[in-house]
Amino acid sequence: MTDTAAQPAFDRRLIPPMLLGSILNPVNSTIIAVALVPIGVALGAPPAETAWLVSALYLATALGQPVVGRLIDLFGPRRLFLIGTSLVGVAGIVGALAPGIGVLVAARVLLGFGTCAGYPAAMALLRSEAQRTGRDSPGTVLTALAVANQTIAVIGPLLGGLLIGVGGWRSVFLVNVPLAAAAFLLGVLRLPTQPHHAVESRARLDLPGMGLFAVMLVALLLFLMNLRLSSWYLVVITVAAGAAFALRELRTRDPFIDLQVLGGNLPLVTTYLRALVSFTVTYAFLYGFTQWTEQGFGLTPFEAGLVQIPMFVVGMAVSAITGRRRGVRGTLLLGAVGQIAGCGLMLLLTGTSPVWMLLLLAVVFGIPQGATTLALQNAVYHQADPERMGSSAGLLRTFGYLGSMVAAAMTAASFGQEATTPGMHHLARLMLGAGVLFLLLTVADRSLRRQPAAVTA
Known part of the structure; x- marks a missing residue:
């Protein structure tokens, strides 16, 4: 007890x-969801073109x-x-002044690169603080990080x-x-000029x-x-480059990604695969369902955003509760079941459904929203090599964004030129398949039963 008290504490100024x-x-990932239709109307761009703002x-x-x-x-x-953060500010100005869809897409690319560091x-700061203090970073910090990301993702619309x-789509x-x-x-004032774990030799970049x-x-x-047969050459390039x-x-x-270590870490690889299929469902719902509520159900962008509030509230509650539990397996199973239930409910919706059904769907999707993000993050924190925590956390996001790209392709294939109810049902069936795969990947992963408990104090 005395030894623990004598150890330095986590620097909460970080x-x-x-x-x-x-x-x-996440704020730039989700805030665009309700702006796609207004941007398309203002610039004369169909959904196939505005989808590039997401992609x-x-x-x-x-x-x-x-x-x-x-x-x-x-x-x-x-x-x-x-x-x-500097790039994010510049991209915001470029997007606000953009004269056409091409410049808007360029601004979104700049936003993508600018938001990569956060x-x-x-995650690197959390791990370096654990090494500096000699004990794991508080689980409450990991929970706060997950809750902040999922909260802004949900309230973004x-x-x-x-x-x-108030000010138009710009x-x-x-x-x-x-x-x-x-x-x-905040970065200038509070981030350390050097990491707490000094790198002995700055290896040459790969x-x-x-x-x-x-x-x-x-x-x-x-x-x-x-996804067309005429794009076969992209598959060839992918395989050859891979x-x-x-x-x-x-x-x-000194590899960019240590494939030998990664290949020997099957639990981490499985976590990345779970992130891919989980985010496929999450983003297909976020973008596909939101577009349908505006075009297929007739809501305004503001009303479409209001429909997402129950998901925000439920997601917050689920994160707060599951963040205190031991291990991540039960949380992942909860998220998988929630996704499957939500996809099933989507199949029951029509253009004449009562509004309360939309709100109920948001409640159901709040369960996986609150459960999976935190569980995946905690899994990577415990499974990854501490010396590669930054790149490991980045890869988690990369697999998540691969899922978002799959979701964008599914949405485009389902809707075509307009977000109709039959298209939404087609999208829901594809989402259901991804949800079932997420469940199977979780049930079959025995390593989750040995997952260390998150530190909560």
Whole structure:
């Protein structure tokens, strides 16, 4: 007891920049959901074109997260955090002044790269604080990080609806300026100039590995966004780049992604696969269902945002409760069952359904929203190599964004030119299949039964 009391405590001054930096990505991921229709009307762009506003951010973020995470592992979080938040502010201005859909897409790409640093930096700081203090970081901090991200993800559509009602669709880009300024200031004042775990030798960056990874991922995501036989060459590029990437990483002394370690860590690989299928369901609901509530059900952007409030409330409650439980297996099972139940309820909705059914659906989806994000994050925290926590956390986000790209492809294939009720039902059936796969991956993973308990104090 005395020895524990004598140990240094977690530096809670780090929490505000950690939280604000980590939410820059989810706020931009979800705030755009209710702006797609207004942007399309204002710029004369059909859903097939406005979908690029979603895909562009995820393409940039899926590529940038592990790269920036690796840079954080090598050089510490402060510099990358400040560069990233600066890019977010610039992207907000570019988007607010954009004359057409092309510039808007470019702004979303810039936002994607700019928001890459927040989450890996937060996870790296948690791990470095654990090493500095000699004990695990408080579980309440991990819970706060997960709750902040899922909260902003859920209230993003409501915030977007409010901003559009006050200042038009351009305000969903302009809001990034004050958010980025606040995050940058907090980073300057509170982030350590050097990581607590000093890197003995700053190894040479694996630029060829990063380049091959970029080619592989971009080709794969472009194929997912354009699932046609004419896009077969993208599959060839993906496979070729993937093979070259694997060969490079297995032979170099300091790989960008240590495939030997990753390949020997089956629990972590399975966690990444769960993230992919879980986020497929989450983002298909977020974007597909939201578009249907506006076009197929007739709600305004603000009303579509209001429908999401029950998911926010339930998600908060579920995170607070499950964050105190031992292990993650039960939480993941709860999330899987919640996703399956929500998809089943979506199949019952029509354009004439009562509003309370929409609210009930939001309540049901609040369960996996609150359960899976925290459980996946805790799993990575315990399963990953501490020296590669930044890149491991970045890869978790990358697999999540792969799921979002699959969701975007599913949504585009289901809706076509308009978000109709039959299209929404088709999307729900695809989501149901992903939900069942998530459940099977969780039930079959015996390593979850040995998952360490989260520290709660």
